[in-house]
Amino acid sequence: MLRAFVYLVLGWVLIAVVGGLADVLSLTIMLPATSAVILTHAAFSAGTSIHLGLAVAIALGYLEDLHQGAPIGTLALSHALTFLLLRWASGRFAITGWILRAAAGLVSASLLDAVTLAVLVVLADPLGVPRDALLGATAVLHWHALATLLVAPPLWSGIDRLLLALRLDDRPPQQAYWTGK
């Protein structure tokens, strides 16, 4: 439970930090999806149950909705679905080392964007979102994924250190992340 709370608080702080940095550095498109990295870490950690992880995903998505001005529930749903997909993948793939962490960041950000886009396209009419604008936004999604790729390894290590410092994780530092048997 405490572990889920740490994920949630860290995710909230990172959402605000990324927004502040984007404002200071005048960045608009190349912003990392820190929530996607946290979701990946939670999904691939055996110490996090699927229910708590899903709750964290929904909460982080809800906070992203509030910050990004998206229709409330859109990113909450896409975060939840992405978490379930990542959890499914965590039983079949293992993440170890910097390169795979970066690749996981890239994949999870791309997955999150794809799911969000799919949710918005499906619900475009009831939410009053123009579909042409949604398709136009796909042109800059690769920058989003690239920024997440760059941020994922250090952020992953930071989460590891924080959980170790809070005695919420006792795994050896270089052990692979996966939830399979």
Next chain:
Amino acid sequence: MALSLRSIRNGALIVVLLGIPVLLLRSTAQDPHGMSGFDRAVRRIGAPLEAAISYSMGMLGAFFERWVLQARLQDTNERLVGENRELRQRLRELVHLQEENQQLRRALQMREKVHEDMIPAERVGVDQSPFFRVVNIRIDRGREYARPGMAVLSPDGVVGRIDKALDDYSDVLLITDPRSKIAVELARTKAQGILEGYTEDSCTMEVSKDYDVEEGELVLTSGVDELFPKGHPVGQVVEIEQLVGDQQRLHVVPAVRFDRIDVVWVVLANAPRPDPRGEGEGPLSQARGLGPVK
């Protein structure tokens, strides 16, 4: 394959959790622009955190501006210094052009006052006395245009006359030179006389005591020497010396500052006639008027 109670419970919990965003979306679809009380409460709770982070980011931005992005300011500064240098250089050139323009305007005004044929000439050199007085100037007109004895004027007054005309330049005998003699008259009393060079910065003339001359009276060319055009300023009386007999000696300061001359005019109207032999090998004939002291 019987599903365990645990699996059913997990599945149900996941479905319930997934129902939360679905309900949120449904609520949003009903009122796309509205915010629920829960949304506002979450924003209010997060506001101090976001304010603190925004403040920290602002400090970080100031750090970047001051220390890291200072290099950019330095580049801008160097560029501006270079531009400033170029603009100063252009300003100097413009000031020089302005001065030149003013001189030329004055020269043209003088051309309207003097009706004789004249040709402009630039000063190309000066000779100075040990006391830094200009005793001789050199102009860029040679024997092709100038003849010894031709009058040389400036917008301020009489400069002198051509002393030597060489191939590319000519020397000008200033009115302060002891060899110089000019026919002049006083502007107020109309007393006529001959102005002779005296010292490096003054001339003298003698007139009858019958004329009530005052200090400060203007001295003009009289034109009787057929060399200088009549009525051109020559100088000003600064001292009156009473001589034995019926004469008085007037000390005159030239109207022209010889050290500030850039452009002069050589009067061609009273030029001597061309040498009938036409070869130009012999000595050049002089202009009419009062000849220099031999």
